[in-house]
Amino acid sequence: MNNSKHVSLNLNLRGLGASPTLALNDRCKQMKKEGIEVFNLGIGESPFPVPNFVVQSLKMHATERSYLPVKGLPELRKAVADYHWQKDQVRINPDNVIIGPGSKMLMYLLLLSYYGEIVVPTPCWVSYVPQAQLIGRQVQLIHTDFEDKWHMSAAKLAELCEGEHDTYRPRIVVMCYPGNPDGGTYSADELKEIAAVARKYEVILLSDEIYAQIHHKGEHVSVAKYYPEGTIVSSGLSKWCAAGGWRLGTFSFPDNLDWLRDAITDAASQTYTSVSSPIQWAAVTAFKGGIELERYLWQVRRIFRELSGRCADMFRESGARVHPPEGGFYLFPDYSPLADNMEKRGITSSKKLCEAILNEKHVAAVPGSAFSRPCEELTLRMSYVNFDGANALAASETVPLHDPLPDEFLERYCGRTLEATRRICEFMNKGA
Amino acid sequence: MNNSKHVSLNLNLRGLGASPTLALNDRCKQMKKEGIEVFNLGIGESPFPVPNFVVQSLKMHATERSYLPVKGLPELRKAVADYHWQKDQVRINPDNVIIGPGSKMLMYLLLLSYYGEIVVPTPCWVSYVPQAQLIGRQVQLIHTDFEDKWHMSAAKLAELCEGEHDTYRPRIVVMCYPGNPDGGTYSADELKEIAAVARKYEVILLSDEIYAQIHHKGEHVSVAKYYPEGTIVSSGLSKWCAAGGWRLGTFSFPDNLDWLRDAITDAASQTYTSVSSPIQWAAVTAFKGGIELERYLWQVRRIFRELSGRCADMFRESGARVHPPEGGFYLFPDYSPLADNMEKRGITSSKKLCEAILNEKHVAAVPGSAFSRPCEELTLRMSYVNFDGANALAASETVPLHDPLPDEFLERYCGRTLEATRRICEFMNKGA
Numbered sequence A, B: 001m002n003n004s005k006h007v008s009l010n011l012n013l014r015g016l017g018a019s020p021t022l023a024l025n026d027r028c029k030q031m032k033k034e035g036i037e038v039f040n041l042g043i044g045e046s047p048f049p050v051p052n053f054v055v056q057s058l059k060m061h062a063t064e065r066s067y068l069p070v071k072g073l074p075e076l077r078k079a080v081a082d083y084h085w086q087k088d089q090v091r092i093n094p095d096n097v098i099i100g101p102g103s104k105m106l107m108y109l110l111l112l113s114y115y116g117e118i119v120v121p122t123p124c125w126v127s128y129v130p131q132a133q134l135i136g137r138q139v140q141l142i143h144t145d146f147e148d149k150w151h152m153s154a155a156k157l158a159e160l161c162e163g164e165h166d167t168y169r170p171r172i173v174v175m176c177y178p179g180n181p182d183g184g185t186y187s188a189d190e191l192k193e194i195a196a197v198a199r200k201y202e203v204i205l206l207s208d209e210i211y212a213q214i215h216h217k218g219e220h221v222s223v224a225k226y227y228p229e230g231t232i233v234s235s236g237l238s239k240w241c242a243a244g245g246w247r248l249g250t251f252s253f254p255d256n257l258d259w260l261r262d263a264i265t266d267a268a269s270q271t272y273t274s275v276s277s278p279i280q281w282a283a284v285t286a287f288k289g290g291i292e293l294e295r296y297l298w299q300v301r302r303i304f305r306e307l308s309g310r311c312a313d314m315f316r317e318s319g320a321r322v323h324p325p326e327g328g329f330y331l332f333p334d335y336s337p338l339a340d341n342m343e344k345r346g347i348t349s350s351k352k353l354c355e356a357i358l359n360e361k362h363v364a365a366v367p368g369s370a371f372s373r374p375c376e377e378l379t380l381r382m383s384y385v386n387f388d389g390a391n392a393l394a395a396s397e398t399v400p401l402h403d404p405l406p407d408e409f410l411e412r413y414c415g416r417t418l419e420a421t422r423r424i425c426e427f428m429n430k431g432a
Helices: A020-033 A052-058 A074-088 A103-113 A128-134 A156-163 A188-201 A255-270 A279-287 A291-317 A336-345 A350-361 A389-396 A407-413 A415-429 B019-034 B053-062 B073-090 B103-113 B128-134 B154-163 B188-201 B255-269 B277-288 B291-317 B336-344 B348-361 B391-396 B407-415 B415-431
Strands: A096-100 A117-122 A139-143 A171-176 A204-208 A231-236 A249-252 A378-382 B097-100 B117-122 B139-143 B171-176 B206-207 B232-234 B251-254 B380-383
Touching: A052 A279, A052 A291, A052 B171, A052 B206, A074 A096, A074 A231, A074 A249, A074 A279, A096 A103, A096 A231, A096 A255, A103 A128, A103 A204, A103 A231, A117 A128, A117 A156, A117 B291, A128 A139, A139 A156, A156 A188, A171 A188, A188 A204, A204 B053, A255 B117, A279 B277, A291 A389, A291 A407, A291 A415, A291 B128, A350 A378, A407 A415, A407 B232, B019 B415, B053 B277, B053 B291, B073 B097, B073 B251, B073 B277, B097 B255, B103 B128, B103 B206, B103 B232, B103 B251, B103 B255, B117 B128, B117 B154, B128 B139, B139 B154, B171 B188, B188 B206, B291 B391, B291 B407, B291 B415, B336 B391, B348 B415, B380 B415, B391 B407
Parallel strands: A117 A139, A117 A171, A171 A204, A204 A231, B117 B139, B117 B171, B171 B206, B206 B232
Antiparallel strands: A096 A249, A231 A249, B097 B251, B232 B251
């Protein structure tokens, strides 16, 4: 796109292209229109309905129509602060919470406002790099390894700070856990070590915890617990509340980053103004939570836990390296062990791999390169969400809470996800 | 704000401050909390409720939770195109419509994407200049005069293009009519002349027509009628649908600006992703319109027409120059004829004038300087919306459609607006 001549475009935008996950989603829709049955493992969207009590709250607030304060509805900012206290034992001043139309938008305004280095461990979420490109900035990537569970170790962070001739360069390090795309999460010990290094080098952490409540055991730990004075916690409705399309994200700042909070607020007032009022009111209900939400999350976690375990096993059997899933709804299998075979079939990059799987098996997954991994690494992200979530949820509710789901449950209610996984495995083992 | 030392901030943001209208609104809320009765003429928000059939539509779509396509829901893009055809006799291809979380956001992405000069006649909407500042760009202002009804004449536009040593420099000229802050609108003849000059110099017009349906006689004319190939039309739910807090704006492009449409779409996919799904579904209903909307707009226009006429008369009697209001819900009185008197009272700028009025009379209005007018010019913008719109609407419905509102109507239902106007006039004539 934007490869026309004779146009007056900011060079930063030429060839930028749409977000790869959104573009892939559009392509799947197009294939479906052409009558092809596509298995879309590309989109990062919960398959479950928005919890009913949250939907009811939106209906109740449908007449709310006023512009809300730029930072957000005071009731919502308090609910978000309370949520982080209850869920994460992290104290946030409600005055330090900003509500945005998606945390992606807040991330963009952070990049725009902050004058310092943005450090992102890979594999990382698809939008960090192009967001920086939009405003002519660069992102400093830290490549992690499969062996490190795709985690940025404290040692690697220290090495980065020491390695440059500018140890105290202003830096923000972005962490996402439970992880997109890797599906793992950091242990409390790892987080403590990272916190210690961050404190030492005065690094700000942007901790993207939007998948926190989809930790498969409900045991999410926030790094803000160990480094409260330097951590910005990002959350929102998109994942645990299954309301990605509603567009509501949150940033929670520590007191001493008030200057950054205020700069982002000013930028917000000149761009998105404030987040949709009825949505903010419904979000108050969501962040307040309660037993209905907990029951919902219980089912959601059990389904994701068992489904992801099964898919990971299948990938492993087909020759991939993959870590046991811990949270979120992604798996990030690494088919590097099959690289020689693949090369014989002309597949030398994750992009070619995903293209071939889509064309041959009608399964859409996102290549590792979209997450800033080296092009030739045969990794891909699959979202195990292409099933009827309402149906699965209703069925799961009939199974006693502490029981595992019966054997046939996954085939019956998440069959399309298993079928898509099987197709990928078949593709990988073709002619083997 | 952001005047701290030792912080790592993008210089473009330092001292940017919040949008002046939003900041004023926050200040009024604060004064109210302190127990002061404030008359807020500062906010640009319709006083009326969202039409009921649109609210019902939002309720009906409260379970919609999926990410929608970046450009917007296809049904909505079609409804917007149909709206412009029915209301403005302007043909838009639905594929050329982009939905954003407010037209302010789309304007920002336009500034970010376009590589050319942005020309804005003043008085202009408060956000154009700071939006450009955010990304280190400048805006080329064209100052207009009271005598020209605050309009950019075709001659002034031609002069700008001829006057530089770069006649065919890429340029976008932003027009807003019915106007914020001036409350007037362009005649069809004026628009034809501007269209001819724009065509000659290959200037793109961004035509902000968000107040189109609040033309007080329902006779809005779009410049796109005369310059379809070079006009981007901006609209949204904020004003005529009274849903500013819902955050939905639209840009409609001509076919040959597809490169700009695509660049903005790509930038959108990296920032706001897509607009809230339930809101987009409700917007389909709003843009489709129908008899219920027309009945509503009839009442809205009659109330605004009569109220603004009365306020304009009062301003004129108190010594201001002011044009007869034609649309929207703003008046822009110019107290320059009283400049000598004001100087004796220490008031030498629009900012000082509004400060004094707020402190002494507890009436909040926005100084002309916020709309890029010269600081010393004693202009201010008043929004005549500080009354109970639902109550006024219900009362207006009992008056036969073609009758004027009875004498006591305005005092009874819009009394706070008249009272605020009186207070400004008293302030101006104090000691006279």
